[in-house]
Amino acid sequence: MIETSGLRKSFRSREGRRTKTVDAVRGVDLKVAEGEIFGFLGPNGAGKTTTLRMLATLIEPDGGEATVAGVDLRKDPAEVRRRIGYVAQGGSTWDESTAREELVLHARMYGINKADAHRRAARALDAFQLTEYADRRCKTYSGGQRRRVEIALGIIHEPRIVFLDEPTTGLDPQSRAHMWDEIRRLRADGVTVFITTHYLEEADALCDRIAITDHGEVVAEGTPTELKREISGDVVLVGLDAAATPQAAQLLDGEPYVNKLETVDEGGLRLYVDEGATAIPQILRRLDTADLGLRSIELHRPSLDDVFLTKTGRSLRES
Amino acid sequence: MKFARDTWLIFQRQLHLLLRNPIWVFVGVFQPVMYLLLFAPLLKPALNAPTQAAAYKIFVPGLLVLLAIFGGLFQGFGLIAELRAGVIERSRVTPVSRLALLLGRSLRDVVSLIVQAVIITLLALLFDLRVALVDLLLAYLMLALIALMTSAVSYGIALKVKSEDALAPLMNTVAQPVLLLSGILLPLTFAPGWLQGVAEWNPFSWAVDGTRALFAGDLGDDRVWQGLGIIAVLAAAGVVWAARQFARSVR
Ligand SMILES: Nc1ncnc2c1ncn2[C@@H]1O[C@H](COP(=O)(O)OP(=O)(O)OP(=O)(O)O)[C@@H](O)[C@H]1O
Ligand SMILES: [Mg+2]
Numbered sequence: 201m202i203e204t205s206g207l208r209k210s211f212r213s214r215e216g217r218r219t220k221t222v223d224a225v226r227g228v229d230l231k232v233a234e235g236e237i238f239g240f241l242g243p244n245g246a247g248k249t250t251t252l253r254m255l256a257t258l259i260e261p262d263g264g265e266a267t268v269a270g271v272d273l274r275k276d277p278a279e280v281r282r283r284i285g286y287v288a289q290g291g292s293t294w295d296e297s298t299a300r301e302e303l304v305l306h307a308r309m310y311g312i313n314k315a316d317a318h319r320r321a322a323r324a325l326d327a328f329q330l331t332e333y334a335d336r337r338c339k340t341y342s343g344g345q346r347r348r349v350e351i352a353l354g355i356i357h358e359p360r361i362v363f364l365d366e367p368t369t370g371l372d373p374q375s376r377a378h379m380w381d382e383i384r385r386l387r388a389d390g391v392t393v394f395i396t397t398h399y400l401e402e403a404d405a406l407c408d409r410i411a412i413t414d415h416g417e418v419v420a421e422g423t424p425t426e427l428k429r430e431i432s433g434d435v436v437l438v439g440l441d442a443a444a445t446p447q448a449a450q451l452l453d454g455e456p457y458v459n460k461l462e463t464v465d466e467g468g469l470r471l472y473v474d475e476g477a478t479a480i481p482q483i484l485r486r487l488d489t490a491d492l493g494l495r496s497i498e499l500h501r502p503s504l505d506d507v508f509l510t511k512t513g514r515s516l517r518e519s
Numbered sequence: 520m521k522f523a524r525d526t527w528l529i530f531q532r533q534l535h536l537l538l539r540n541p542i543w544v545f546v547g548v549f550q551p552v553m554y555l556l557l558f559a560p561l562l563k564p565a566l567n568a569p570t571q572a573a574a575y576k577i578f579v580p581g582l583l584v585l586l587a588i589f590g591g592l593f594q595g596f597g598l599i600a601e602l603r604a605g606v607i608e609r610s611r612v613t614p615v616s617r618l619a620l621l622l623g624r625s626l627r628d629v630v631s632l633i634v635q636a637v638i639i640t641l642l643a644l645l646f647d648l649r650v651a652l653v654d655l656l657l658a659y660l661m662l663a664l665i666a667l668m669t670s671a672v673s674y675g676i677a678l679k680v681k682s683e684d685a686l687a688p689l690m691n692t693v694a695q696p697v698l699l700l701s702g703i704l705l706p707l708t709f710a711p712g713w714l715q716g717v718a719e720w721n722p723f724s725w726a727v728d729g730t731r732a733l734f735a736g737d738l739g740d741d742r743v744w745q746g747l748g749i750i751a752v753l754a755a756a757g758v759v760w761a762a763r764q765f766a767r768s769v770r
Pocket of ligand 2: 248249250289365
């Protein structure tokens with residue numbers, strides 16, 4: 201659905217008397233399949249918004265190629281616009297108009313007739329739980345309500361692809377969960393969703409595939425599971441009394457699914473396995489052959505932060 | 520067809536928002552009315568006009584042109600607020616015509632100017648101003664073209680500078696010489712020769728002369744079609760240039 205190669209963009213900005221060039225995006229290659237939720241994960245200033253704005257025809261790339269929804273971005277930006285929806289990071293509603301007016305206007309800017317635009321607006325208001333505020337001015341909305349209006353605007357014309365720039369920033373956990381449901385529903389309807397986020401949990405829980413970016417480059421790409429597995433597989437912590445630990449170590453050492461085994465000082469084992477979900481039952485069965493007094497068993501998965509850490513040497517949580 | 524529809528869509532939206540805030544209508548009429556009531560009485564003696572009505576025939580067209588120029592030039596501020604709110608970017612991702620994004624807004628400005636002009640004309644009628652309907656309509660056409668041009672230029676510049684801080688001094692700098700060199704408040708017939716020579720290069724000076732000729736009932740005066748022609752060409756150029764700013768990437 202989206203394919204880019206070598207997409208580049210630099211900005212010139214004035215700093216005092218000198219002009220400085222910022223390479224915001226330096227050669228991004230992406231492939232987004234139809235009907236998936238693709239996450240663009242990266243710290244502030246990584247170039248996520250700039251990439252999105254290029255793909256949404258808002259700024260022209262300095263170099264590189266891209267096809268969006270089967271259309272060449274450079275050759276026919278107007279056709280790209282017809283096929284996509286875009287929700288900006290910084291908001292897009294007008295204080296003095298109401299959610300309903302904004303939705304109707306936006307639908308009509310896509311060429312939808314008046315009656316249909318009103319129908320769609322009503323449906324969108326309902327889907328995003330906005331009906332209650334629909335005819336109040338946008339300036340009276342809470343941040344989360346406003347964000348929901350903006351997302352609704354981005355999909356009012358039922359595009360094949362929608363770009364969402366940090367859709368859940370500023371939402372409370374409940375609204376975020378609701379937003380995730382909405383995004384999943386879009387996928388169920390066959391829409392390709394391209395979202396940016398700097399929330400690891402969001403990329404992990406919501407996205408089918410992600411690209412991790414830093415300083416304008418993609419440093420890793422794949423499904424969240426693949427990316428994490430690439431790092432180290434899972435860790436299973438087995439809680440045991442110190443006395444029982446050596447025997448347990450003996451039982452599990454050399455089992456094919458255990459990549460590495462460490463004993464924990466206060467008692468217990470740390471097992472490195474490829475996939476915890478399949479390893480744990482086998483570990484339990486194996487330990488069951490002797491009465492060792494198992495206290496706990498825990499699965500630790502490497503997080504996307506670990507992925508980011510290995511690729512860039514920094515933690516995403518810190519940057 | 521699509522272009523006309525898009526323009527109408529944007530125009531409706533902008534007009535709707537304007538009417539929602541009626542304070543603007545009030546402000547827009549209040550100032551010129553003050554000019555009419557408080558400044559115009561000084562004119563009869565100053566212009567050495569035979570009657571009050573004759574003084575109004577000179578002053579009212581100038582006042583209307585002044586309104587058209589300033590009303591238009593300061594529209595850019597509203598656009599900067601829209602830029603900041605993300606409304607322009609949101610419009611630019613849709614296939615809506617870029618020319619319509621500009622023209623819808625500028626036409627709203629033209630309409631609000633014409634409403635002001637009508638109110639002022641009606642008031643001036645109370646002071647014995649008399650104008651033939653054809654002349655008046657042609658004068659309104661002139662005003663509409665002026666407002667179209669100045670508001671388009673203002674929008675274009677707003678899209679370029681993107682900040683009120685830059686727009687305000689810029690507009691004042693443009694507006695001041697335009698105002699002084701157009702004989703808007705007092706006809707340049709009183710001006711020394713060199714000043715008249717400079718004013719020849721000011722298109723608004725032609726517009727003011729043309730409008731005055733219309734109010735005086737001289738439909739056949741060359742200045743009428745010359746003024747209309749000059750302003751029409753400039754308005755078209757301003758609209759094309761500003762629409763291009765809408766099409767170009769913002770930021
Ligand atoms: N118009 C501009 N002029 C100058 N520099 C810019 C401009 N737009 C973006 N940049 C710079 O380009 C870089 C990438 O910015 P971008 O907005 O794409 O980051 P981002 O990944 O979206 O970050 P965030 O998570 O904070 O939204 C930053 O260093 C930013 O300062
Ligand atoms: Mg961003």
